[in-house]
Amino acid sequence: MKNLQTVILAGGKGSRMKSNLPKVLHTILDKTLLDYTISNAKNINSENIIVVVGHEKELVENSISTNVTFAYQKEQLGTGHALMISSEYIDDDSNVLIICGDTPLLEDSTLLDFVESHNNSNNALTLISIKLDNPTGYGRVIRNGNNVLKIVEHKDAEHDELLINEVNTGVYCFNGKVLKDALKEINNNNAQGEYYLPDTLEVILKKGLNVGVVLHSNNEEFLGINTKVQLSSATSVMQSRINNDLMLKGAIIESPISTFISKDVTIGIDTIIKPNTIIYGTTSIGNDCVIGPNSTINNMEIKNNVHITNSVCNDSFINNNCNVGPFAYIRPKCTIGENVKIGDFVEIKNSTIGNNTKASHLSYIGDAKLGSNINIGCGTITVNYDGVNKHVTTIEDNVFVGCNSNLIAPVTIEKNSFVGAGTTVTKTVTSNSLAIGRSRQKNISNWIR
Ligand code: UD1
Ligand code: CA
Secondary structure (H helix, E strand, C coil), X not given: CCEEEEEEEECCCCHHHCCXXXXXXXXXXXXXXXXXXXXXXXXXXXXXXXXXXXXXXXXXXXXXCCCCEEEECCCCCCXXXXXXXXXXXXXXXXXXXXXXXXXXXXXXXXXXXXXXXXXXXXXXXXXXEEECCCCCCCCEEEEECCEEEEEECHHHCCHHHHCCCEEEEEEEEEEHHHHHHHHCCCCCCCCCCCCCHHHHHHHHHHCCCEEEEEECCCHHHHXXXXXXXXXXXXHHHHHHHHHHHHHHCCCEECCHHHEEECCCCEECCCCEECCCEEEECCCEECCCXXXXXXXXXXXXXXXXXXXECCCEEECCEECCCCEECCCCEECCCCEECCCCEXXXXXXXXXXXXXXXXXXXXXXXXXXXXXXXXXXXXXXXXXXXXCCCCECCEEECCCCEECCCCEEECCEEECCCCEECCCCEXXXXXXXXXXXXXXXXXXXXXXXXX
């Protein structure tokens, strides 16, 4: 197999999107359109990935975390022009796969098979076509019998050419040298005044070289996003692909249509995902959990038999047999042990919680280290912020914190101690003791008018 280079076209504005954001930065689930094509290029082992940028260059470049080569197209003079300015990065003796940054539904296996078949053929150019009921807007594949002659863009097509329903998908594989030579011979004498990449086809045929057009049957994969309507259709396709895959691997998704799970999420067997739930990022969920309804889970590691309901959880770890919610908020950097309860209206942030500890209602726990077997009474607050710095609250094993207590950090509550309800703790509570700090109640008799 020859060296594979992949060029991703992402220089255009995408005027039909009617957006201030460059087209390729619109998202499907938690990834940009461009992310999907870049992971295609990565997954099929491209030796290098060349991304053509132009419109809002910095924004597009900064959105990419993979190591790629950027080719800067100052003016968008057409898809052929986009390749001309990429030529300096293209090696003569390589397979050059070209895909558009606005086709997020392409499958790795389709591209891999395509590149392999090009490599094993004696074609100088191979491209993928599809047949559409409504080919409006696409470049038409013009044939004479079985032989391909050229591609005509919609805006340049004659009446009888417009009736042709076999169209160019915009997925090509070229021999590097042939591509670079052919680009020198195309012009912009056409309806849009652009250099069309598909015009290289005719040039290559004229040189007596072979061109192959592979008709593909799965049209859906090649859907190019040009409008926000197409963006929502592609989101639905991606959503059901991912949900179906997870269900076939053993997860139970009660309402796939109201459940949005992104590509890298893993879910164990017999875990139930309830309606209106969003699970994004690098989240992994174990077996026998119940997640949702109405929950948002981001970059979480969740072990087995964890129940999360009506809650938001981000960038944290939850061990086995925990209960979270309803209406809990787990913010980044929390590590939660086994058998823990994080109940209603409890917010925790940057905290470690030991096994069997319970915060059942209405608490804020931030920058805290909690041991095991602790009871956090309703309304307990770690006062972690003095207006300038954040401070740590440490609570050791077997502590009972009474309701409505303020724990003014930095502070430590040592093991086996009690904090009386309504106490404001400002200094260390020593082990085995009771801390109580509130004014004594007095009753004023006969006070009522
Ligand atoms: C293109 C093809 C058409 C094909 C269709 C499939 C051409 C001339 N036409 O049309 O035959 O049926 O794709 O979807 O190629 N881009 C640049 N620089 C430019 C112009 C475009 O980077 O100067 C990028 C765009 O950002 C986009 C991609 O190339 O990601 C395709 O451009 P677009 O304008 O959408 O081409 P189509 O009109 O859809
Ligand atoms: Ca397009």
